[in-house]
Amino acid sequence: MKRTSIHLLILLCACQCSFAQVDHYWSQQFGAVSTLSGGAMVAGIRDNSAAFYNPGGLAYVEFPNLSVDANIYKMDQLKITNGAGSGVNLNSAQMSIYPQILAGMLSFIKTPGLKLSWTILTRNFNNVLLSTRYTRETEAQANGSTDAFLGELDYVDQMNEQWFGLCASYKLNDHLGVGITLFGVYRGETSSLMNKSREKTGTDSSSVLVIMNNSEKMKYNVFRALIKAGLAYEIKRWRLGLTVTTPSLGLYGNGSARRELSSNSLATGNPGGKNPYLIVAEDQSVKATFYHPLSIGFGIEYKSSKTRIAVSGEYFFKISPYKIMASSIEPFIYPPSVKDSAAVKSEMDHFLLYGNGARSVFNIGVGFDQSVGKGFSVLIGAHTDFSSYTSSPDSRVMNHGTGVWDLYYVSAGVSYRRTRNVVTVGFIYGFTPSKSVEPIAVVTPGETPQFKTNAFAQSFGVVLGYTYFFPK
Numbered sequence: 250m251k252r253t254s255i256h257l258l259i260l261l262c263a264c265q266c267s268f269a270q271v272d273h274y275w276s277q278q279f280g281a282v283s284t285l286s287g288g289a290m291v292a293g294i295r296d297n298s299a300a301f302y303n304p305g306g307l308a309y310v311e312f313p314n315l316s317v318d319a320n321i322y323k324m325d326q327l328k329i330t331n332g333a334g335s336g337v338n339l340n341s342a343q344m345s346i347y348p349q350i351l352a353g354m355l356s357f358i359k360t361p362g363l364k365l366s367w368t369i370l371t372r373n374f375n376n377v378l379l380s381t382r383y384t385r386e387t388e389a390q391a392n393g394s395t396d397a398f399l400g401e402l403d404y405v406d407q408m409n410e411q412w413f414g415l416c417a418s419y420k421l422n423d424h425l426g427v428g429i430t431l432f433g434v435y436r437g438e439t440s441s442l443m444n445k446s447r448e449k450t451g452t453d454s455s456s457v458l459v460i461m462n463n464s465e466k467m468k469y470n471v472f473r474a475l476i477k478a479g480l481a482y483e484i485k486r487w488r489l490g491l492t493v494t495t496p497s498l499g500l501y502g503n504g505s506a507r508r509e510l511s512s513n514s515l516a517t518g519n520p521g522g523k524n525p526y527l528i529v530a531e532d533q534s535v536k537a538t539f540y541h542p543l544s545i546g547f548g549i550e551y552k553s554s555k556t557r558i559a560v561s562g563e564y565f566f567k568i569s570p571y572k573i574m575a576s577s578i579e580p581f582i583y584p585p586s587v588k589d590s591a592a593v594k595s596e597m598d599h600f601l602l603y604g605n606g607a608r609s610v611f612n613i614g615v616g617f618d619q620s621v622g623k624g625f626s627v628l629i630g631a632h633t634d635f636s637s638y639t640s641s642p643d644s645r646v647m648n649h650g651t652g653v654w655d656l657y658y659v660s661a662g663v664s665y666r667r668t669r670n671v672v673t674v675g676f677i678y679g680f681t682p683s684k685s686v687e688p689i690a691v692v693t694p695g696e697t698p699q700f701k702t703n704a705f706a707q708s709f710g711v712v713l714g715y716t717y718f719f720p721k
Contacts, residue, residue: 272638273656274544274565275612279350279370281318281673281714285662286616287630289559291548292481292490296716297352300368300416302561303490303548304428305481307364307418312721313354318673318714320349325376329686330703333381333402334693343376349712354719362420364428372434373410380404383692397449400692408438414477426481434473434497436539441466444690458515467603469504469537469574473497490548490561494541502537504574506530506601526587530580530601537574542566542607542637557618565637568607576601607637624667628675630660654684654704662712671716679708 278284280298290302297316299306323345332339352368383400411434418428444463451457479492509529548561580600587593614632621627634656662675686704 272607272636272653273634274542274610274637275563275614275632275634275658276656276679277349277370277372277374278632278677279318280316281349281662281675281712282618282628282664282671284318284349284677284712284714285628285630285660285664285673285675286559286618287561287614287632287658287660289548289550289561289614289616289630289632291479291492291546291561291563292488293548293550293552293557293559294481294490297354297366297368298350299418299428299479299481300352300366300414300430301350301370301412301477303479303481303492303546304416304418304430304477305426305479305492306490307366307416307428308362308420308426309481309483310354310364312718313356314716314718315353316714316716317351318349318712320345320347320710320712322346322709322711324709325706326708327377327379327704327706329689330705332379332689332702332704334383334400334688334691337381337383337693339379339381339402339689341377341379343378345374345376347371347374349714364416364418364420366416366418368412368414368416368430370412370414371410372412373408373436375406375408375438377404377406379689381692385694398694399445399447400694401443401445402690402692403443404441404689406438406440408436410434410436424482424484428479428481430477432475432477433500434475434541435470436473437468437470439468442690444692446692446694448694456516459512460515461512462509464507464509466507467504467574468506469502469535469539469603471502471537471539472500473539473541474500475541486552488548488550488552490546490550492544492546492563494544494546496543497539497541499538502539504535504537504603505533506535506574506576506603507532508580508601525584527583528580528587528593528600530576530578532576532578532601535574535576535601538571539573539605540568540571540607542568555620557616559616559618560613561616562611562613565607565610565612567609567639568605568637570604570606570639572602573605574601574603575599606639608639610635610637618664624665626664626666628660628662628664628673630658632658634658634679653686654681654706656681656706656708658708660712669718671714671718673712673714675712677708677710677712679706679710681706 294302294306327341329339350370355365416430475497546563550559616630658679660677664673
């Protein structure tokens with residue numbers, strides 16, 4: 250019984266779970282036109298979203314304006330075949346409505362060539378709910394014994410990251426604009442996992458019921474700051490852009506964490522083999538941090554009287570493994586002899602640890618805009634969103650972010666422009682090819698999972714944007 254208990258403990262500790270946007274940088278685009286153009290706006294951005302795409306482009310905005318853009322409908326779907334054991338699939342389908350960006354110009358400083366703006370944008374958003382239940386009962390044997398097993402998994406991860414920016418841009422001459430945006434960043438994430446199993450063996454008069462539990466709950470909030478600088482160059486029908494985004498600087502971060510591993514045996518008829526244990530720790534105030542990478546973006550655009558073709562790319566540098574939260578609280582262990590187990594010893598140094606890291610990533614987007622007359626334009630775009638997930642010794646501990654799959658997005662829509670306003674509407678679809686991943690958790694009986702696990706994710710979104718131009 251002791252071997253089985255310790256092995257099940259290892260399985261319960263090896264839970265991994267994620268959805269696409271936790272380990273991705275280009276899941277969100279900003280502004281309806283930018284979203285429907287594949288995010289290919291580093292060179293040619295000439296509206297309020299320049300504060301994010303290229304601050305240098307804001308210098309070319311002719312009229313003060315206010316922009317409101319939102320995902321008015323977004324459905325994220327995730328399916329993990331055999332994600333909780335052989336034949337036990339995991340599914341998540343969540344609908345969300347949230348603003349992409351709210352931005353406007355500031356006109357209290359009247360300096361020729363200088364443009365100022367403010368912006369609030371949803372940089373990252375995640376909402377995953379996974380739940381499953383597995384039951385099995387064998388037929389009665391000749392000696393009257395029956396075996397029954399119940400496994401359960403409930404997982405929730407909710408994350409929201411908001412950026413608040415002030416942008417200043419200056420037009421050096423007719424061809425070159427420079428700009429800089431100071432962003433304040435708020436990121437909050439809440440994650441909880443419950444993985445339980447109950448296994449009954451033996452006859453009614455002589456049986457053992459083993460109850461095992463792994464529960465985790467983590468929450469943190471961080472405030473950081475970073476700077477984005479950009480150059481925007483245009484000559485005749487060509488536009489070029491270059492941006493640099495600094496790593497973020499920590500201002501404040503705090504969180505909480507709780508984790509419990511336990512096993513208990515209830516026996517009838519004194520069959521023996523009982524090995525109960527309890528390992529639990531909780532910290533209500535843990536220092537928290539989160540790093541954003543250094544990145545360099547570029548873009549090129551060709552624009553005629555009716556057609557615009559654009560390409561943009563961005564390279565995100567590697568982030569070495571680090572600890573988002575690492576509590577120094579020692580877990581309570583009963584009985585003390587459990588500490589001698591090799592499986593338990595490997596967990597004790599980082600029992601309440603939430604780790605992270607990122608590999609380098611290069612994303613690219615293309616956009617096409619064709620005027621069709623009477624103020625209408627057709628927008629088509631596509632972009633990549635490759636995963637930055639990297640495995641580290643700490644990433645398996647209280648960190649349910651695998652996110653190893655790469656995403657691909659396509660979009661299309663229409664834009665209608667009048668003298669004082671622009672209305673844009675369209676849809677965006679993202680998907681990942683089927684990807685082999687590790688099981689999220691094991692809720693089926695057995696010692697070593699020998700099954701293949703595949704993940705498939707897709708996203709549907711409807712985008713609506715409105716911009717109003719004030720008189721000069």
